[in-house]
Amino acid sequence: MKVLLVEDNKDLSNALSQALVRENFVVECAYDGQSALRYFDSLEPDLVILDLGLPEIDGFGVLNHLRNQKHTTPVLILTARNAVDEKVKALDLGADDYLSKPFEMPELLARLRALSRRVNLVSTSNEIVVGTVVLDSATHEVAVDGVKLSLPKKEYMTLKVLMEGVGQVKTKQILESNLYSWGEEIGSNAIEVHISNLRKKLPEGFIKTIRGVGYLIPKVGS
Numbered sequence: 001m002k003v004l005l006v007e008d009n010k011d012l013s014n015a016l017s018q019a020l021v022r023e024n025f026v027v028e029c030a031y032d033g034q035s036a037l038r039y040f041d042s043l044e045p046d047l048v049i050l051d052l053g054l055p056e057i058d059g060f061g062v063l064n065h066l067r068n069q070k071h072t073t074p075v076l077i078l079t080a081r082n083a084v085d086e087k088v089k090a091l092d093l094g095a096d097d098y099l100s101k102p103f104e105m106p107e108l109l110a111r112l113r114a115l116s117r118r119v120n121l122v123s124t125s126n127e128i129v130v131g132t133v134v135l136d137s138a139t140h141e142v143a144v145d146g147v148k149l150s151l152p153k154k155e156y157m158t159l160k161v162l163m164e165g166v167g168q169v170k171t172k173q174i175l176e177s178n179l180y181s182w183g184e185e186i187g188s189n190a191i192e193v194h195i196s197n198l199r200k201k202l203p204e205g206f207i208k209t210i211r212g213v214g215y216l217i218p219k220v221g222s
């Protein structure tokens, strides 16, 4: 588990990184926001510990940048005691947890273990879930409401492309290029047939036709 530790107080940073190394974390230390962002890109950490008061780009700026770049890496904020506004702002910007200074090392380690369990849960899952439909790309199984469907390969692949791109319209050409290899014979209505077969097995309205453009699985709740 790789941790990016962003803390400009060198004494605190050293103490923290020693404790983390003892817990078998791999630790990279950044002492300002600018290098935090640079290290983030090269290290691709599993967790970030982020002090808010930093030179140059502060912790809010770092967090904001990471979330704008769609990085979902868990971020634990270090903040001053009683700084309720800071905690609220950081959580709203996408922080996953916070710890007020001064804190006890066992609490920090426990919070990191909790965050890392969450990382492991996410990264070991091959499932794409949209509403009641679950597609497992490791086993090629699809289930609706927990009941497994038996899908021919091309139907499975059609559904996979649409579910991976949930909320995005996929054109017939994109689907064809994902389903058929170069030069393979494709019936002119092959995609329509796969979609029609899928619709008989999936919840009503699960795959929408966008007339003249392609097909779409809408995001749940939209």
Ligand code: CA
Pocket: 007, 008, 009, 051, 052, 053, 054
């Ligand atoms: Ca600081």
